[in-house]
Amino acid sequence: MIKASICTIGDEILIGQVIDTNSSSISLALNEIGVKVSRMVSIGDERNCIIGTLARELNENDIVIVTGGLGPTKDDITKNALAELSESTAFKMDERQLEIIHNLLSARGLDVLDINIAQASVPDTCEVIPNRLGTAPIMVFRFDEKRFGHPATLFSLPGVPFEAIGALPDILEDIKSHHSLSDIYHRTVMTYGIAESALAKMIEEWEDNLPEDMHLAYLPNPLTGVRLRLSIYGSRKEDAERRIDAEIASLKGILGDAMYSEMDDTLEGCIGRILTENGKTLSAAESCTGGTISSLITSIAGSSAYFLGSVTSYANSVKTGVLGVAEEIISRYGAVSSECVAAMAEGVRKLTGSDYSVATSGIAGPGGGSDHKPVGLVWIGVSSEKGTETFCAVFKSNRKRNIERFASTALNYLRVKIVNELK
Amino acid sequence: MIKASICTIGDEILIGQVIDTNSSSISLALNEIGVKVSRMVSIGDERNCIIGTLARELNENDIVIVTGGLGPTKDDITKNALAELSESTAFKMDERQLEIIHNLLSARGLDVLDINIAQASVPDTCEVIPNRLGTAPIMVFRFDEKRFGHPATLFSLPGVPFEAIGALPDILEDIKSHHSLSDIYHRTVMTYGIAESALAKMIEEWEDNLPEDMHLAYLPNPLTGVRLRLSIYGSRKEDAERRIDAEIASLKGILGDAMYSEMDDTLEGCIGRILTENGKTLSAAESCTGGTISSLITSIAGSSAYFLGSVTSYANSVKTGVLGVAEEIISRYGAVSSECVAAMAEGVRKLTGSDYSVATSGIAGPGGGSDHKPVGLVWIGVSSEKGTETFCAVFKSNRKRNIERFASTALNYLRVKIVNELK
Numbered sequence: 121m122i123k124a125s126i127c128t129i130g131d132e133i134l135i136g137q138v139i140d141t142n143s144s145s146i147s148l149a150l151n152e153i154g155v156k157v158s159r160m161v162s163i164g165d166e167r168n169c170i171i172g173t174l175a176r177e178l179n180e181n182d183i184v185i186v187t188g189g190l191g192p193t194k195d196d197i198t199k200n201a202l203a204e205l206s207e208s209t210a211f212k213m214d215e216r217q218l219e220i221i222h223n224l225l226s227a228r229g230l231d232v233l234d235i236n237i238a239q240a241s242v243p244d245t246c247e248v249i250p251n252r253l254g255t256a257p258i259m260v261f262r263f264d265e266k267r268f269g270h271p272a273t274l275f276s277l278p279g280v281p282f283e284a285i286g287a288l289p290d291i292l293e294d295i296k297s298h299h300s301l302s303d304i305y306h307r308t309v310m311t312y313g314i315a316e317s318a319l320a321k322m323i324e325e326w327e328d329n330l331p332e333d334m335h336l337a338y339l340p341n342p343l344t345g346v347r348l349r350l351s352i353y354g355s356r357k358e359d360a361e362r363r364i365d366a367e368i369a370s371l372k373g374i375l376g377d378a379m380y381s382e383m384d385d386t387l388e389g390c391i392g393r394i395l396t397e398n399g400k401t402l403s404a405a406e407s408c409t410g411g412t413i414s415s416l417i418t419s420i421a422g423s424s425a426y427f428l429g430s431v432t433s434y435a436n437s438v439k440t441g442v443l444g445v446a447e448e449i450i451s452r453y454g455a456v457s458s459e460c461v462a463a464m465a466e467g468v469r470k471l472t473g474s475d476y477s478v479a480t481s482g483i484a485g486p487g488g489g490s491d492h493k494p495v496g497l498v499w500i501g502v503s504s505e506k507g508t509e510t511f512c513a514v515f516k517s518n519r520k521r522n523i524e525r526f527a528s529t530a531l532n533y534l535r536v537k538i539v540n541e542l543k
Numbered sequence: 544m545i546k547a548s549i550c551t552i553g554d555e556i557l558i559g560q561v562i563d564t565n566s567s568s569i570s571l572a573l574n575e576i577g578v579k580v581s582r583m584v585s586i587g588d589e590r591n592c593i594i595g596t597l598a599r600e601l602n603e604n605d606i607v608i609v610t611g612g613l614g615p616t617k618d619d620i621t622k623n624a625l626a627e628l629s630e631s632t633a634f635k636m637d638e639r640q641l642e643i644i645h646n647l648l649s650a651r652g653l654d655v656l657d658i659n660i661a662q663a664s665v666p667d668t669c670e671v672i673p674n675r676l677g678t679a680p681i682m683v684f685r686f687d688e689k690r691f692g693h694p695a696t697l698f699s700l701p702g703v704p705f706e707a708i709g710a711l712p713d714i715l716e717d718i719k720s721h722h723s724l725s726d727i728y729h730r731t732v733m734t735y736g737i738a739e740s741a742l743a744k745m746i747e748e749w750e751d752n753l754p755e756d757m758h759l760a761y762l763p764n765p766l767t768g769v770r771l772r773l774s775i776y777g778s779r780k781e782d783a784e785r786r787i788d789a790e791i792a793s794l795k796g797i798l799g800d801a802m803y804s805e806m807d808d809t810l811e812g813c814i815g816r817i818l819t820e821n822g823k824t825l826s827a828a829e830s831c832t833g834g835t836i837s838s839l840i841t842s843i844a845g846s847s848a849y850f851l852g853s854v855t856s857y858a859n860s861v862k863t864g865v866l867g868v869a870e871e872i873i874s875r876y877g878a879v880s881s882e883c884v885a886a887m888a889e890g891v892r893k894l895t896g897s898d899y900s901v902a903t904s905g906i907a908g909p910g911g912g913s914d915h916k917p918v919g920l921v922w923i924g925v926s927s928e929k930g931t932e933t934f935c936a937v938f939k940s941n942r943k944r945n946i947e948r949f950a951s952t953a954l955n956y957l958r959v960k961i962v963n964e965l966k
Contacts, residue, residue, distance in 0.1 A: 131758075131760050132760055132762045132772070133567070133570075133583070134570055134580045134581070134582075134583065135570060135571070135574045135580070135729065135772075135774075136566075136567040136568065136569070136570035136571030136572075136573075136574060136580075137567075137571070137731070137762055137770070137772065137807075138567070138762055138764070139562065139563075139564055139567045140562075140563070140566075140567075140583075141562055143559075143563075143585070144556070144559040144560075144561070144562045144563075145559065146559070147556075147557055147558060147559035148558070148559030148560070149559075150559075151558045151559060157557045157558070157559075158557075158586075158587070158592070159557075159584060159585065159586055159592075159596070160556070160557065160563075160584065160585035160586075161582060161583070161584050161585075162566070162582065162583035162584075163581075163582055164581070165760075169581070169582075173582070191739060191740075191761065192739070192740045192743060193739065193740070193743045193761050228738070230738065230740075230741060233740060233744050235740060235743065235744070236740055255740070280763070282940055282941070282944055306558065308560070315651070315653065316614060316615070316616065317614075317615045317616070317653075317656060317658060317659055317678070318653060320615060320616045320658065321656050321658070335554075337553075337554050337555055337588075338614065338616050339555045339560055339561055340703070341561070347560070349555070349558075349560065351554075351558075384560070404855075406834075406837075409838075410837055410838050410840070410841025410842070410846075410850075411829075411834035411835065411836070411837030411838035411840075411841060411853060411855070412834065412838045413834070414829075414833055414834025414837070414838075414855045415832075415833050415834035415835045415837075415838045417833070417834075418833025418834060418855070418857065418946075419833070419942070419943065419946070421908075421909055421910070421942055422910075423833075423857070424857055424858070427833075427857050427858075428857060428858040428860065428861055429854065429855045429856045429857045429858055429861035429865070430834060430854070430855040430857075431852065431853070431854050431855075431865070432827075432834070432837045432841070432852045432853040432854075432855070433852045434841065434846070434847055434850050434851055434852045434853075435847070435850075435851040435852055435895070437851065437895070437896070438851055438852035438894075438895055441894070441895075442852070442854070442865070442894060442895075471861075471864070471865060472858070472860070472861055472864075472865075473860070485844070486844055487844070487845075517705055518705075519842070519844055520842065521705060523841075523842070
């Protein structure tokens with residue numbers, strides 16, 4: 121099996137100011153074509169460390185994909201390190217990239233500076249794939265087996281995630297044209313509402329009976345629930361699909377409604393599909409989640425077909441004045457109450473004319489809680505013409521994570537209501 | 544200088560389904576106490592790979608911090624690999640962790656299963672730091688210099704980010720009590736609205752004149768603008784602070800209003816501070832940004848003091864019916880227009896009674912554009928009692944990134960208006 125290593129270069133990653141998302145995007149793409157990612161490494165902008173680490177990764181892998189350190193500024197030194205690693209004695213100007221640089225900068229009304237032009241200059245030991253989305257070219261270095269004991273290819277990509285992802289189709293084409301790839305097959309199913317260890321216990325017998333070449337992984341995520349991933353290496357696709365379909369059918373029998381999708385999905389994606397299929401619409405009224413539910417729903421392309429809008433009623437005056445929550449409800453029960461979220465859900469459904477609505481009111485923290493209503497408490501309301509239901513839950517985390525859990529729990533209650541009413 | 548390596552373990556990272564955020568949190572914390580992170584490595588749940596990689600990292604570093612692979616389920620094998628690496632011949636039960644497991648699970652109303660109890664069992668070669676936030680204990684393995692040529696310590700943390708971060712204070716205490724640490728000092732200033740290469744050109748002379756021991760890094764981010772980070776290694780804190788303050792003062796002279804904060808900050812954090820200081824309030828009306836602006840503003844603890852609420856007016860009926868945008872504006876100019884965002888901004892300010900408001904309407908894509916109004920076009924309106932202004936911008940990216948850029952550009956216009964009116 122072809123093995124790859126992904127190396128990200130940049131001091132900003134090592135001091136923790138930037139989270140590396142490129143490695144994840146690249147490994148997703150490599151796995152899809154059957155290249156196994158054996159390791160991801162992040163190192164700083166230090167010449168010797170770059171050269172040493174890349175040589176080691178080339179020794180142990182067929183493919184090394186490098187991102188970062190190609191910017192126009194003085195702290196970016198990857199290109200010089202690659203020149204040394206590949207024993208380049210001269211640089212060459214890549215005319216295609218130079219043209220792209222001129223076009224990109226003039227489209228933005230910017231002058232072409234010397235440091236921009238220098239980005240089109242590359243070591244003479246590499247092939248260039250033009251980067252149409254940015255100024256730094258994509259470089260391909262091919263090493264013969266004399267150098268590392270086996271043929272090895274190094275791809276150097278820009279660190280800007282948008283440009284790195286944009287380069288992937290060309291990189292994958294290059295890899296496919298140079299290697300005969302073995303098969304790998306992954307399927308992910310989505311669950312919500314069962315903790316990882318309880319889930320493991322529920323499906324223990326099923327897991328124990330999985331065939332030898334099938335591997336199961338648990339991937340908990342506060343926004344999507346626990347994902348279960350089944351992988352088969354070395355099997356033909358049709359065969360793998362058929363065998364995994366059968367295993368997932370038994371799993372569905374065990375998990376029932378808690379399994380909300382048989383593919384890699386999100387709660388908001390799942391809700392969007394059901395609403396679209398049934399021609400129904402949705403609105404939201406958010407207090408403690410502050411726009412997060414609305415932002416998740418509208419992250420889905422095409423959501424304008426079913427999402428009419430939302431009101432973030434952070435102040436009580438917006439709850440009463442815009443959503444029509446009776447002042448008496450707030451004074452008698454408080455804004456964080458079953459009565460209030462029910463009135464919010466009904467209010468926003470009336471205001472927008474939607475078929476369904478979801479509402480939240482809670483205490484995200486760090487301050488604002490009481491013995492009776494602790495930080496982490498959320499009330500959730502879901503409403504349709506068939507009625508309004510409310511639920512409450514308590515999470516014990518920091519503000520950011522509490523808001524995420526409030527939002528995903530609300531989306532899950534909404535999903536269950538929609539599924540039950542529309543099935 | 545004490546060197547550390549951070550290793551994350553888990554197939555889910557290598558196949559790209561989970562983005563590693565632990566490494567970033569851990570390296571931020573290590574840098575703050577003057578430990579230099581030399582490398583971050585991610586590897587899969589494979590015994591030999593875990594043992595080989597950790598031995599190599601222990602060879603080259605004083606400290607190795609491992610996260611992941613400690614879950615209760617069968618795919619988690621880190622603990623057995625650590626037993627082998629540390630030549631443990633037996634496991635011991637940690638009674639403190641066992642008690643925590645019982646308390647945590649019973650608080651959630653869950654049964655204590657055998658696989659939960661097994662989590663409190665650890666190799667007899669390690670010291671245990673209790674994990675109060677989860678079931679897997681934190682393990683500390685100390686190797687003497689005979690093993691790796693120098694004393695080396697390995698800390699094993701749970702992979703769940705909330706628990707890994709929760710373990711850091713104890714880990715940092717342990718490191719500080721075993722090492723005499725040298726000094727490191729970072730400062731970050733925030734800029735918005737100038738592209739990285741133009742910024743580099745603007746500050747080239749200043750950058751060239753920085754002292755030898757001061758290092759500058761550019762950290763572009765679509766949500767916050769370009770961050771500039773100055774670092775000094777080996778200098779005393781008061782000394783480093785004084786010298787960096789002087790450099791930042793000159794930088795402020797060059798960048799003016801484009802430098803929005805002299806510390807690591809966000810646009811929404813900066814806006815929140817100014818509004819709080821001046822006792823002013825804010826509301827938002829979002830179309831294309833779908834709740835993202837509101838969600839960013841309410842991510843700040845204490846935002847309920849100045850943020851009254853928002854309306855996500857995805858459907859035109861919500862723009863007219865809730866925000867009071869005249870139907871004639873939409874039919875004559877379209878929903879994506881200067882006239883519409885001005886009416887939205889004024890509408891939501893009137894609806895909520897806020898001092899300031901911000902509004903967006905644009906085309907996030909992938910579909911929905913035209914020659915006249917392409918995908919990536921956004922109109923932004925900002926309003927106060929002193930008047931309403933509108934701006935437009937075009938970004939050329941995917942849906943997610945366009946929405947992020949729309950939101951941050953809108954927050955920046957809002958910031959500039961607030962700063963100019965309140966200064």
